[in-house]
Amino acid sequence: MQRIVQEVDTITASDLHRRLSQADGQDEVSHLAQRFNSLLDRLETAFAGQRTFVRDASHELRTPLTVLTGELEVALLQERSPTEYRRVLQSTLDAARMLTALTNGLLQIARASDDPSQVPMAPVRLDELLLQAHEEVLRRQPTCRIDLEFGEPTMPGSAFEVLGNEPLLLSAVLNVLENACKFSKDSQEPIMAIITCLGREVQLQVRDRGVGMTEADRQQVFVPFFRAEAIRTVPGHGIGLPLTAKIMALHSGSIRVDSELGTGTQVTLRLPLVRS
Ligand SMILES: Nc1ncnc2c1ncn2[C@@H]1O[C@H](COP(=O)(O)OP(=O)(O)OP(=O)(O)O)[C@@H](O)[C@H]1O
Ligand SMILES: [Mg+2]
CATH class of the missing domain: 1.10.287.130 (Signal transduction histidine kinase, dimerisation/phosphotransfer (DHp) domain)
Structure with missing residues (x-):
């Protein structure tokens, strides 16, 4: 000893x-x-x-x-x-x-990355947050087209409500929407942002028909400062998705990225609903 x-x-x-x-x-x-x-x-x-x-x-x-x-x-x-x-x-x-x-x-x-108990949390409506993020993305990238789709809330009254830190959640949604715009500039098809309730979770799915990425790149998107070789001419630092992943973890949520090179990308965010 x-x-x-x-x-x-x-x-x-x-x-x-x-x-x-x-x-x-x-x-x-x-x-x-x-x-x-x-x-x-x-x-x-x-x-x-x-x-x-x-x-x-x-x-x-x-x-x-x-x-x-x-x-x-x-x-x-x-x-x-x-x-x-x-x-x-x-x-x-x-x-x-x-x-x-x-x-x-x-x-x-x-x-x-802080201790979750130190981050102020309050009920946040994810559908309202999506509208806010949508407005902000259009302000930054006026040519971008995003179709919003709202599913039926499973629990009336507490629709799409999660417990969270609003500025951080807004930044998470904004990062994902902004990526979809940035990396699908030449696509004719609009971006789809779909919000639905799945059991005790609310899910936001953002799909674009943009440049997509290889499987090797997809595996690195959460590494801070990583940027795919092919998109280096598009401005950015490679911190949007790592930040989004940290924000989701802080809220006991998850993020998933599916992508195919030349076809498009789909990002899925999930957060636990506030129990009524
Ligand atoms: N929707 C998408 N379509 C194609 N590639 C994407 C998409 N979203 C992310 N990526 C790839 O993942 C990398 C990391 O994304 P991330 O949001 O962290 O960085 P960024 O958008 O390049 O820069 P920043 O977010 O710091 O402005 C991107 O550089 C790009 O290569
Ligand atoms: Mg980004």
């Missing part, structure tokens, strides 16, 4: 790869050491994930900052015409707006 205590005392955040040596017997002390070692396995994986996240986030933040600084430095090298100053101001404003959107997304990821 004393040896275990000594070994435990030497493990810090910077050497989480270390393990207790007394873990290969059958007795209770070995059992405790084994459990402690598997706790270290989990912590090591979580720390590695955090490190990757911070590295990728810094990279995403640095790119627009580099563009911004470069553009301003070049503009200041000599006197310019008012038109030129205007162009530089516009492009730096665009970069600053992108930075704002990105930092907002990162802050939301941090909030959604």
